[in-house]
Amino acid sequence: MILVSQPNYNIAVLPGDGIGPEVTSAAVAVLDALQASGPGFSLSYSEHSVGAGEFLKSGNPLPDEAFEACRASHAVLLGAMGLPGVRWPDGREMTPQIDLRERLDLYAGPRPIYLYSADDSPLRGYQPGEIDFVIVRENTEGLFSARGSVQPEDRLSASDVLHLTRKGCERICRYAFEEAMRRRKKCSLVDKANVLPTMVFFREIFDEVAKDFPEVATEHIYVDAAALFLVQRPQSFDVLVTENMFGDILSDLAAGLVGGMGMAPSGDIGTDCAVFQPSHGTAPDIAGQGKANPVGTILSAALMLDWLGEKEAAIRIQKAVKMALSNPAHRTPDMGGKESTGSLTEKIIANL
Numbered sequence: 001m002i003l004v005s006q007p008n009y010n011i012a013v014l015p016g017d018g019i020g021p022e023v024t025s026a027a028v029a030v031l032d033a034l035q036a037s038g039p040g041f042s043l044s045y046s047e048h049s050v051g052a053g054e055f056l057k058s059g060n061p062l063p064d065e066a067f068e069a070c071r072a073s074h075a076v077l078l079g080a081m082g083l084p085g086v087r088w089p090d091g092r093e094m095t096p097q098i099d100l101r102e103r104l105d106l107y108a109g110p111r112p113i114y115l116y117s118a119d120d121s122p123l124r125g126y127q128p129g130e131i132d133f134v135i136v137r138e139n140t141e142g143l144f145s146a147r148g149s150v151q152p153e154d155r156l157s158a159s160d161v162l163h164l165t166r167k168g169c170e171r172i173c174r175y176a177f178e179e180a181m182r183r184r185k186k187c188s189l190v191d192k193a194n195v196l197p198t199m200v201f202f203r204e205i206f207d208e209v210a211k212d213f214p215e216v217a218t219e220h221i222y223v224d225a226a227a228l229f230l231v232q233r234p235q236s237f238d239v240l241v242t243e244n245m246f247g248d249i250l251s252d253l254a255a256g257l258v259g260g261m262g263m264a265p266s267g268d269i270g271t272d273c274a275v276f277q278p279s280h281g282t283a284p285d286i287a288g289q290g291k292a293n294p295v296g297t298i299l300s301a302a303l304m305l306d307w308l309g310e311k312e313a314a315i316r317i318q319k320a321v322k323m324a325l326s327n328p329a330h331r332t333p334d335m336g337g338k339e340s341t342g343s344l345t346e347k348i349i350a351n352l
């Protein structure tokens, strides 16, 4: 008898703060249920404390042990980190998720937006699947990389520098075009090239990379107009590529098109390392009440499996979410329903 060993993936789980532990437990429960059905691979987990709570305990929101575990794992599943009241002396919040992205060079931030059920969009008349696009956010440069900038002591002015590199723009554009080739072959650059020289630079590089993908239709849209068009005609988008902070802002708007923050998954992808987390934050207003919508984190776990090469298993989770949501009563309070985090997770597991 020939024994074929199945792959085992080590997953670093970082529950984080606020609703982070609630939604990561939900995603792990779904992964456990999937594993129990013998999908042809196994997962093992190691859990690590990070975030504002960890900072209050140890003085470091991203301890070395947690960082090294992320680097050494096959993938990382993260809840969310940060609490509004926990800040550095300069007034900023802890942002260990940005540290992780920069230190592990997780340059690509794909944020898929998909409408599972017509009733979940505040926009009228969209059918399931009609809103279906990915925002590809540049994750390691742009305005956020200025977050540690030292400001003049006289408090008469302040500035943050938006820094982009050729390498950073090239690789994020290439990632977006490759994504477009796997999808409906359209790539929209969202920039502000009417005002900012950095954005003229980004646009030049986008156009250069576009030449390698002649099958992909392209367009340039200013970020303010992109906010308008995402609401007016979201169905016209396939892949949007944009600067770090623009991507952060637009991805919250986009989540609103399909039911809210609880519905939006995301990845932070590097060349050999990746973190998966919902697009939302720690939602301190509902933390600890069992009200958090687990769908964005469960779909992030599906993105993780897809990235690990377990595409069938990823599709099984996405289909289970779709089936569970096909019953309008299966909604958490953010979407007008009465389900708890745990009971909605059970409905999804029942459809695996």
Ligand SMILES: NC(=O)C1=CN([C@@H]2O[C@H](COP(=O)(O)OP(=O)(O)OC[C@H]3O[C@@H](n4cnc5c(N)ncnc54)[C@H](O)[C@@H]3O)[C@@H](O)[C@H]2O)C=CC1
Residues within 6 Å of the ligand: 019, 023, 079, 080, 081, 082, 083, 084, 093, 097, 261, 262, 277, 278, 279, 280, 281, 282, 283, 284, 285, 286, 291, 292, 293, 294, 296, 334
């Ligand atoms: N990736 C991360 O770890 C992120 C962390 N944050 C941090 O989270 C904290 C709160 O930030 P906010 O701006 O309030 O953004 P947030 O995304 O945590 O919450 C915004 C709104 O969406 C709701 N919401 C978010 N996720 C939900 C879910 N799964 N189910 C139901 N409702 C949900 C919240 O209740 C709130 O009303 C801050 O400390 C912020 O820095 C914010 C965004 C991302």
Ligand SMILES: CC(C)CC(=O)C(=O)O
Residues within 6 Å of the ligand: 082, 095, 097, 098, 248, 279, 280
């Ligand atoms: C700390 C924030 C920049 C995190 C965030 O809002 C995000 O990743 O979407």
Ligand SMILES: [Mg+2]
Residues within 6 Å of the ligand: 248, 249, 252, 279
């Ligand atoms: Mg955000």
